[in-house]
Amino acid sequence: MSDSVKNYFPPFSVSIDLESGVMRNPKNHVVRHASDMRGHYADAAALDKLIKAGDPVHYEVFEVPVPEQQGHLMYCISKLLPGRVGQEFFMTKGHYHSVANTAEIYLCLRGEGYMIMKTPEGKATAEKMYRGQMVYVPPFWAHRSVNTGASEPLVSFCVYPGEAGQNYGDIETEGFPLRVFERNGKIVLEGKQS
Numbered sequence: 001m002s003d004s005v006k007n008y009f010p011p012f013s014v015s016i017d018l019e020s021g022v023m024r025n026p027k028n029h030v031v032r033h034a035s036d037m038r039g040h041y042a043d044a045a046a047l048d049k050l051i052k053a054g055d056p057v058h059y060e061v062f063e064v065p066v067p068e069q070q071g072h073l074m075y076c077i078s079k080l081l082p083g084r085v086g087q088e089f090f091m092t093k094g095h096y097h098s099v100a101n102t103a104e105i106y107l108c109l110r111g112e113g114y115m116i117m118k119t120p121e122g123k124a125t126a127e128k129m130y131r132g133q134m135v136y137v138p139p140f141w142a143h144r145s146v147n148t149g150a151s152e153p154l155v156s157f158c159v160y161p162g163e164a165g166q167n168y169g170d171i172e173t174e175g176f177p178l179r180v181f182e183r184n185g186k187i188v189l190e191g192k193q194s
């Protein structure tokens, strides 16, 4: 059988600054500000205050996309900045995958925090993130990262099936059962872990 009939996807490479958490020459660069995070934090008034005080960047995602098809692997660099909304640490919105039966790997490159995960039935858990720690997010689990560092960004490399997509599902209405706060100088996970 001749390979000449196949429509091969061309190999390519991407340059990543592991320290600053920046993908050089990304095709997609998503920047989420505090104002994009309405409804996600426990203290809505504190978020409003932050938006009025300059609407700082919460997180950035860099991608060079590949076809959203089975067989391909999508990947990204996620850079979540340090900070708090009231006492709650900065976090990403979090999502399920549109094709729910797809997993994801996060390899933490810099900083410290948590990956908070939950199922649609409300089962929730957290895995610690720090440089060199890899978190496996199994199929069906929604996932959100939280930066608990005082001054460093939380930088991760993620990879997931090309067809996975993103789905906010019940996150915008119900949030995650676990939240991460600073209480009296300590990092505290609050909520139901099951």
Ligand SMILES: [Fe+2]
Pocket (backbone or CB within 6 Å): 095, 096, 097, 104, 143, 160
């Ligand atoms: Fe994901």
